[in-house]
Amino acid sequence: MFYLTEQFFSIQGEGKYAGIPSYFLRTGGCNLSCPGFGARYEVDGEVRFGCDTYFAVDSVFAKQWQKVEQSSLLIAELQNEFKEIGYYPDVVITGGEPLMYHTDKIFYEVIDWLVKNKIRITFETNGTVEIDFEKYPAYKSCVFALSLKLANSGEPKEKRVIPQALKNIQTHTKESFLKFTIDAELVETTAIDEINEVRHILPELDVYCMPVGESRDTIWKNDKAVFEFCMKHNFRYSDRLHIRVFDTTQGV
Template sequence: MPVSDSADRAPGAATDAERGTDGSSDGLPINELFYSLQGEGTLAGVPSVFVRTSGCNLRCWFCDSYHTSWEPTHAWMSLEEILAEIESYDADHVVLTGGEPLLHDDSVALLEALDDRDYHTTVETNGTIYRDAPIDLASISPKLQSSTPTPERDPQGEGEWAERHEADRIDLDTLARLVADYDFQLKFVVTDADDMPEILELLADLRATAEVPIRDDDVLLMPEGATRERLADTRSRVADLAMEHGFRYTPRLHVDLWNDAPET
């Protein structure tokens, strides 16, 4: 797919090179569109079609979708093209992911079209953008301080994103709106016990702000790691933390099965 530097522009600002084959500017920058098993969260193991958009407003140093954030690549697809490919697979579940899919205006149009076709939709979001859309499960992954690409952790070695990422990674009001309006899961990427005080503080703040209860069962701890080797270092620690705090543990099933292969 062609490399583009346009994925972080204002949503909906398509260039001539980013239009669907029918000439319309409607559509989305698609990094991947594939059929697999949901690997994370409460629906882990469910056959699903994944629609991965390109572009993100954050830059986690450990991002497992590097080509949607640090070096965004995509093909521009119209909504009709996206829907046709989704319908070619035998699946009732669609996962809209990224990058940050809610950056894009036409993510709402896609979700509306999927709702009309009776698909169950999961939206994977970092929780910093709110959209009014038919979402069956908002899989919200607030980014912890440990995600910030400090100069020594910046995969591009430039350190330009650290301040912006740190300033934008948590939006409590947006998180509160998302959990109030949608069925949700709060999914935290965890490396070790050092992450827990921040998670507990954020949960306390969110529970005080949100208009709906947030149960411990709504909170998922997921081990950091996009390869089997890295998960071997983190999974048992994170499982122990989930048991200690009464939260849910979620695997990264796709990594266990296919390591870091694309389209999994």
């Protein structure tokens, strides 16, 4: 059994495949909480801080999540959706942290079906989960967008950078890339040292940097600094197209 918080057809807004029409599955739950990203929300009058997808992270919202207990039902739903779309789009599995479910039987059956249908799957992951690729070989065919968290996430380093999990993904997959979310302040301080520390573990992967921002306003505050940072260090700049176009609207 696993939890889905939303599913929708849209365009990938970030990273290597930005601009490609994609079907999104967002799972519920995460092994981090990233209070440093500063998205403020209230639960029964208590103020909490998290990331821009706190609604898919904090288990207090689990009552609103959909329990997926049979892979056949979700697969049938996807087949109908793809029929309406008119083709099999890329599938992006995001969260929360989707790889928390990687050993779940129902979850794996869905991944296996997508792989067998030659659909490109991108996992948007924080890269902290060690995957058993021999027992679950379908993951070898997936793309891993390793969205590692830096100090600005507010999480301790030993929780957010797990070298053996990262090396394991690099070794077993054809395609992975690193994606960092940074702001103007981090550009001026520790961003390059922190990114280089991760590149030391994964020297072969391309690096994408994108501006912090859960809204157009915050992206505008950070994009120029990140743009120039990428030019200086030969990284790839990634925008956040969905936020540029839809601002704070969810499910697009």
